Amino acid sequence: MITVVGSGFGAFGIVKKLVDKSIRVRLITSTASKQINDVGIPLNMPSVQTSGLGGTSKIWGGGFAPFEKDDFNNWPIDYDDLLPYYKEVSSFFNFDFLKFKTKNHNENIKSQIDHIKFDKLKFLNKWFLIPLPIIRLKDYYDKWEKEGKIEIVYDEITKINFSDKTALSSKKSYSYSKIVIATGCLNSSYILHNSGIKNYNLGRFLSDHPKLYFASLTLKNHMPKNSIYAFMKYEDDQGVQVKTGLILNNPKIYGNHNIYLKPLFRDIETTKKIETLGTLIYTLQKDILKPNNLIHLLMNFKTLVQGAIYKFNLFQKYSQVGLFGILENKPFAESKLDLSTPSTVDYNISENEITDYLNYFKDVSNSFGDSCKLLVDSKEKFLNNVSSAAHFTGTTRMGLTEDDGVVDENLKIFNLDDIYVCDGGVFPSNGNANISMSILAMSFRLGELLAKKQLI
Numbered sequence: 001m002i003t004v005v006g007s008g009f010g011a012f013g014i015v016k017k018l019v020d021k022s023i024r025v026r027l028i029t030s031t032a033s034k035q036i037n038d039v040g041i042p043l044n045m046p047s048v049q050t051s052g053l054g055g056t057s058k059i060w061g062g063g064f065a066p067f068e069k070d071d072f073n074n075w076p077i078d079y080d081d082l083l084p085y086y087k088e089v090s091s092f093f094n095f096d097f098l099k100f101k102t103k104n105h106n107e108n109i110k111s112q113i114d115h116i117k118f119d120k121l122k123f124l125n126k127w128f129l130i131p132l133p134i135i136r137l138k139d140y141y142d143k144w145e146k147e148g149k150i151e152i153v154y155d156e157i158t159k160i161n162f163s164d165k166t167a168l169s170s171k172k173s174y175s176y177s178k179i180v181i182a183t184g185c186l187n188s189s190y191i192l193h194n195s196g197i198k199n200y201n202l203g204r205f206l207s208d209h210p211k212l213y214f215a216s217l218t219l220k221n222h223m224p225k226n227s228i229y230a231f232m233k234y235e236d237d238q239g240v241q242v243k244t245g246l247i248l249n250n251p252k253i254y255g256n257h258n259i260y261l262k263p264l265f266r267d268i269e270t271t272k273k274i275e276t277l278g279t280l281i282y283t284l285q286k287d288i289l290k291p292n293n294l295i296h297l298l299m300n301f302k303t304l305v306q307g308a309i310y311k312f313n314l315f316q317k318y319s320q321v322g323l324f325g326i327l328e329n330k331p332f333a334e335s336k337l338d339l340s341t342p343s344t345v346d347y348n349i350s351e352n353e354i355t356d357y358l359n360y361f362k363d364v365s366n367s368f369g370d371s372c373k374l375l376v377d378s379k380e381k382f383l384n385n386v387s388s389a390a391h392f393t394g395t396t397r398m399g400l401t402e403d404d405g406v407v408d409e410n411l412k413i414f415n416l417d418d419i420y421v422c423d424g425g426v427f428p429s430n431g432n433a434n435i436s437m438s439i440l441a442m443s444f445r446l447g448e449l450l451a452k453k454q455l456i
């Protein structure tokens with residue numbers, strides 16, 4: 001029996017491929033929520049990881065985008081290796097990502113962005129697709145369990161015993177023929193460390209997509225209602241919601257960063273308050289009705305009302321735009337998990353990278369002319385404003401040898417048989433898109449490999 005630990009995107013493709021081939025799978029997934037102890041740059045997000053069936057897909061925003069070709073620089077695999085699996089993910093969830101990669105949508109949205117003057121040749125559009133209704137993996141797992149195709153066990157694995165091929169929790173031991181650790185970038189390293197794996201890269205190179213407002217722009221005229229750059233979306237004919245970001249036409253100088261142009265409710269500080277409350281409501285879901293959370297909402301009643309006006313675009317005429325960057329984060333060995341203490345995250349960004357970000361903010365602001373005001377022009381302001389996108393990668397990175405990675409190009413741990421890792425942690429770098437579509441593609445790829453091995 002193949003055992004998969006964890007039930008987020010990293011696990012999903014594997015389970016799906018094995019179910020397709022009628023190979024028995026045992027899925028072990030924890031239920032207890034974990035508090036993170038931040039000792040580096042604070043992640044500043046109400047909930048950065050969730051437990052239970054479906055993992056972070058229970059609260060995610062639903063946005064899919066593939067990586068670009070150059071995001072795979074210094075990876076042991078390249079874009080073409082993942083392309084068949086990007087296609088498979090796309091067709092499984094009924095959306096057509098290639099349509100948005102190849103079709104020139106600039107013309108389609110031209111009328112909607114004409115009111116914003118900027119150096120349009122300097123940027124390309126980047127499309128983020130949200131298949132509707134939003135994808136929650138739990139529904140698929142529940143169905144497979146009901147059909148008797150998988151066995152789901154709710155338990156927390158703490159350690160693997162490689163010699164007798166067992167996975168251990170505090171209560172039980174589970175034997176396996178092959179095992180995949182898919183417990184998420186902030187968890188897998190702890191299990192491997194407890195299991196005695198010694199590898200310099202383990203728990204290091206923790207990357208995220210730092211995000212922040214770095215400039216504001218005053219428009220001469222009000223924005224047209226539902227302008228794509230105002231609320232960054234339109235409904236596609238296929239039941240896909242599309243959000244648009246801007247990426248540099250030539251990203252080589254600074255990196256593959258994304259910018260969203262967001263309308264401001266009064267000013268950046270008020271807009272940020274609304275967004276923070278919105279994320280909290282979104283991530284807590286039903287727990288929002290617990291007394292403490294309700295009290296928190298009531299104490300922020302004004303922001304709640306402002307948020308409703310903002311979300312539904314009521315009564316407002318927007319003429320202030322915030323430039324919101326979601327930034328690629330270069331691998332940095334000193335950004336790490338503290339493996340001596342569970343759930344201790346020491347997230348860091350190198351000095352050089354912060355300098356690069358500041359240059360990028362200045363350059364982009366200049367492209368929007370005199371009515372654009374640069375807001376983040378020092379390291380201090382950067383650190384005061386930055387927060388997490390909860391796109392964690394790097395802690396069990398893929399490498400060519402064990403000197404530069406924890407797992408090989410097939411996601412197998414170096415020098416060990418029958419044990420694999422599959423979650424955001426295996427990415428050697430984190431590219432310019434949110435990561436779930438790439439985690440899924442990787443998971444479909446590993447699932448195919450495991451199914452083949454099992455059937456030989």
Ligand SMILES: Cc1cc2nc3c(=O)[nH]c(=O)nc-3n(C[C@H](O)[C@H](O)[C@H](O)COP(=O)(O)OP(=O)(O)OC[C@H]3O[C@@H](n4cnc5c(N)ncnc54)[C@H](O)[C@@H]3O)c2cc1C
Pocket residue numbers: 005006007008009010011028029030031047048049050051052053054055056057059060061062063064065155156157158182183184185187191283389390391392422423424425434435436437439
């Ligand atoms: C609010 C929010 C919005 C987001 N929006 C987007 C978005 O729009 N687009 C996007 O691409 N990404 C988004 N992300 C990021 C994305 O959700 C994650 O990158 C992705 O879900 C990670 O998948 P994973 O499989 O690596 O880990 P997870 O989904 O975190 O799965 C880990 C699994 O392992 C289990 N587990 C953990 N420890 C153990 C253990 N010891 N034993 C057994 N089981 C264990 C957990 O229960 C869980 O099932 C968002 C994240 C957040 C928090």
